[in-house]
Amino acid sequence: MTPSDLIFSLVLITRLPGCFCGVTTVEDHSVLEGESVVIPCHYEPQYAGYVKYWCHGKMKDFCTSLARSDAPWTPAGQGKVVLFDDPVQQVFTVTMKNLQEADSGWYWCGVEVGGVWSADVTASLHINVFQGLSVVNRMLRGEEGSSITVQCLYSQGLRLTEKRWCRSGDWSSCVLTDSEGRYEDQAVEIRDNLTNAFTVTLKSLAQKDTVLVAKMTSTPEDTESKFVPTPPSSPPRLISNGAEHHRTLWEYSLMVCGVLFIVLVLVLLPWKIQVQYIKNKRKRQAEELKAKQSDPQCGDDWKNSSVILFNSTSDKMFGF
DSSP: OOHHHHHHHHHHHHTOTTSSOSEEEEOOEEEETTOOEEEEEEEOGGGTTSEEEEEESSSGGGOEEEEETTBSOOTTTTTOEEEEEETTTTEEEEEEOSOOGGGOEEEEEEEEOOSSSOOOEEEEEEEEEEOSEEESOSOOOOOTTSOEEEEEEEOGGGTTSEEEEEETTEEEEEEEOOTTSEEEOSSEEEEEOSSSEEEEEEOSOOGGGSSEEEEEEOSSSOEEEEOOOOOOOOOOOEESSSHHHHHHHHHHHHHHHHHHHHHHHHHHHHHHHHHHHHHHHHHHHHHHHHHHHHOGGGHHHHHTOOOEEEOTTSSOEEEO
């Protein structure tokens, strides 16, 4: 392969269509241990008839397949992962159930394009599974004198721990649940379903109730979640080959460039060595010829030599 052929091949590979676009998904997720999560993966109309898949791993080329549209159940998915494809809406959804901390990591929505000249179209996101406490709504509004209910979710490992509700900065104000997961007085009512959530109802709201803290006593240390007046969290944004997909693009581009660089070195290095060898050989031959011409012992032989010329248009031979 000549250098020009190699350059043409590199340009052809970088011009292949469908390598870096076609699938979008939501941003990174944080999920409590034991909970479920539903991830939508949108794709372009031309991929409606292709196989869709969901896999786990940092690099999509080496990720572990957990679910496929042509295989409802896979050993790696362990029955916890379900993939449903809706070609009409051009979206497939992935449901992951009973997540554990070990499930944290990078995941990929993929469309299996197949073929030697076409790469799969994919999009990635990171899922973080953690133990602790979270609040469904971090900011709630209510009129003075009315009641308001706050829902708190917790991971499986904290089901049997005490649940507390405290006023921020005043730990002596904490009230805690009994063995049945309940507490009630004139100002606060706590109900724990002893599975994954408890609710706190504040009665007769007053200005002093602006900032409160939910607290759970656990071992070895407490888990806390503060309530502060912050803007409501926005719903998950779709990333159409945006920040997350650009990261995917860069990872794939770096991997392709690395492979192409290695191929380039493997092709050009032997060619360069061969060219240098020929140059050195010619130089060596020229030096040997020059040395012979300047050698006194070879002078007489050179003088007594003759030159023979052949005429290509006839069979005559002339000697000098």
